[in-house]
Amino acid sequence: MSTTPPPVLLLVADQHLGDLRAGFARYTGEYDVRAVRSLEEAERVVAGIRDDGGALALVATDAVLPDADPVAAFARLRSLAPHARRVVAAHWELFLAEAERLRPAMAKGKYDAYLLMPRGIRDEEFHQAITELLSDWASTAAGPEVVSVKILCDGLHPDLHGVRDFLDRMGMPYRVYDPESEVGLAVRQAHAAEVGEDPAYPLVVAMNRPAVQAATAQKVAATFYGSAEGVDVPGTVDVCVVGGGPSGLAAAVYAASEGLSVVVLEAEAIGGQAGTSSMIRNYLGFPRGISGMRLAQRARNQALRFGTRFVTGWRVEGMEPGEDGAPHVLRTAGGHVSARSVVVATGVAYRKLRVDPVEQLVGRGVFYGAAMSAAREMEGADVYVVGGGNSAGQAAVHLARFARSVTILVRRPALTETMSQYLITEIDYHERIAVRTCTEVTDGGGDARLEWPELTCTTDGSTERVPAQGLFLLLGAEPHCDWLPAQVARDERGFVLTGRDVPRERWTDGLPPENLATTVPGVFAAGDVRAGSMKRVASASGEGASVVPLVHAWLAPEPE
Incomplete structure (x- = not known):
């Protein structure tokens, strides 16, 4: 107790x-x-x-x-x-x-x-x-009363933040301990036969699961929710959903509920980018809002109830399209999955800042994404959030519960083009949140962790170094689809083309693909990875549900 x-x-x-x-x-x-x-x-x-x-x-x-x-x-x-x-x-x-x-x-x-x-x-x-x-x-806001996972780490390790963020997004309560602390020594002694006397940190241990040395988010995902040995999906499934964000989860729920065999491949945490949101207030049916983590976990449990199988911790590295009725083959470093149809729902990643001194401080005061786990460390700190989308607004509101000040930095002259009005209204009211427009981060530094970013005005080129203990980067979106073969058409930014967005010369018999179908028969795309998508949780979920009738039609036998 x-x-x-x-x-x-x-x-x-x-x-x-x-x-x-x-x-x-x-x-x-x-x-x-x-x-x-x-x-x-x-x-x-x-x-x-x-x-x-x-x-x-x-x-x-x-x-x-x-x-x-x-x-x-x-x-x-x-x-x-x-x-x-x-x-x-x-x-x-x-x-x-x-x-x-x-x-x-x-x-x-x-x-x-x-x-x-x-x-x-x-x-x-x-x-x-x-x-x-x-x-x-x-x-x-509160520390966990019951700790499910113990993390041992000596200092600020570059992989520690990723592990903590993964556990937060999966809803697993944890604490971080120094290896020489009383708890740390007890954990090392209890697992000495498994990890040795001098384990590689971060070391992650949980009840009834193997210890993970030199832990990364992907290693922990494979050990806790998949198989560290590899991917084992026998036979050919009806649908393989690549990506466990809102669109992928919706596709899995609706496909499995219709009796199709479904496998979801997710490299890290279920929920995708939406899973990092501290509070989504405009999702239908949740008047008080819901965190991205809870929304994702509820959808995952719903999919499991209908028979969906989740394979976690293995990133899809390539796909071989099936021809003449053969199944598509999705390849990972841990094995392959054979599927009659594929739903590409890999979403987007935050665009890199590409400022080398700042990139070297990632995990040490600099974070990509909302970084729920890092927010508690910002108590009394001065924090900057870079980005003008809803994710940036939600992150700023959440960080303001802890930080002394939060400043949103955007290159545009206003937030109105990219952020929902309800968030703009909340930010305008909040006394701890300020907005600096026409501003970008061009440098940063610190001894062991971030101490200052350099801010540059995009209109007159003037620069300013400001003290800061946290820099959260939520910059635009880059698609997660480099693993797709050339047969799948994409736009100049790399987003998957579907329906009438496909160039006319790649139509079949003068007809475009179906609305969410790609240029490869039996391969569909839904959510943020698709060109022209709205980049909102509700629309991604809607596309994930809407793709299932197209999958059904594709899988249906040809009429005699």
């Missing part, structure tokens, strides 16, 4: 405090539930929690407080406890009357949910919302 004090849930209400307290009665076993009647009292309680080194997980207020508006109260409390989730739990006498006034503030990120205070026991809709927020807080 943990010896640390339980996290605090703070309830703030006056006239209806008893009803609010009753609504949170079920949480008293695992949380320290405290109740006050005013913002003034709440500020004293929160300051005390902070001074004692405790953790405030959530603040819930009634729709009306005696000494402040709830939205103003959240703003004042956020400066004391930026990680805490914020909820208006309106009494049923106030819920409708105050909704029009209070709900618009959610769009600006001023609080997380507007809920109806429970009117009795077992109000599971209310408790589902609360537990989702607490789960999100626990996975992003």
Whole structure:
């Protein structure tokens, strides 16, 4: 059992405090539930929690407080406890009357949910919302209570960040230990027969799994979720989906649910680029938002339920198109998969900055992607996020829970061309986030880790060195499809061409391929890897589902 004090849930209400307290009665076993009647009292309680080194997980207020508006109260409390989730739990006498006034503030990120205070026991809709927020807080702000994976590493190793990011994206709680610490020595002793007295770090160990020396994300993926020995998929499957992002997962769910045999090949973590997002707020059906990790894991479990097989840790290195009815063959370093049809859903990678001094600091203050695992290390730091897309906006909002300041750098004169309005609104409101337009990173340095990036104005060429402890790079998109053969048409940027985007000279009998079909019969593309895609999670999921009828038509026997 943990010896640390339980996290605090703070309830703030006056006239209806008893009803609010009753609504949170079920949480008293695992949380320290405290109740006050005013913002003034709440500020004293929160300051005390902070001074004692405790953790405030959530603040819930009634729709009306005696000494402040709830939205103003959240703003004042956020400066004391930026990680805490914020909820208006309106009494049923106030819920409708105050909704029009209070709900618009959610769009600006001023609080997380507007809920109806429970009117009795077992109000599971209310408790589902609360537990989702607490789960999100626990996975992003709090350290794990139960450690599933132990990582031993001596200092800042270039592969350590990749391993941590993979475990975060797979939802596996972990801690990093010095090899000479008490825990580190115990782990080394327990696994001495397996790894020797002088193991290669990072060393990753988990219950019922082989230890991984000189660990990389791909090695851990193969050991934990695949087979480190190789790929073993006997026979020929109906569908091989290459890539486990939203489009690949959707294709797997719908194809397997229709009775097709499905294998998903994923080199690293399920979820793709979307899996790194701290909070996706505009995905249909999740009014309070959902993290990319949770969305990906739910989709993976759904696909598993229908019989999909996942092969993780082996990158596809090539494909041999089948001819005259022969199956397509996908090759990896660990073996091959034979499939009657292929869905290319490998998505995109963040474009490299290509500034050598900065590239040398990757994993040591410089990170590609949202880097959920690195965010907790940015407590009190000055952080820069490079990129103008939704991923960059989500990363900035998440980092602002920890960092002293977050600055978004974009080459364009504004964010409006590339970022959703809901994120722009939230960023404009947030007092810790600033935006610098017409700016790029041209240099950087530091002794053991990043200490400063150099910023250059794209309009007048002026430069400035700024102190920073974190630089998060979310730069555009490059397709993951170098492994495809030349028979698959691509545009000048390398994205896969489908449907009417295929050049007319490569049409068959004067007709273009189907909308999501490539120039190779039986090979389809969905999601961000496809030329002309929207580069949004919802559209990628939709394409993954839409490709399945085309696969069915391809696999159907020819009519006599």
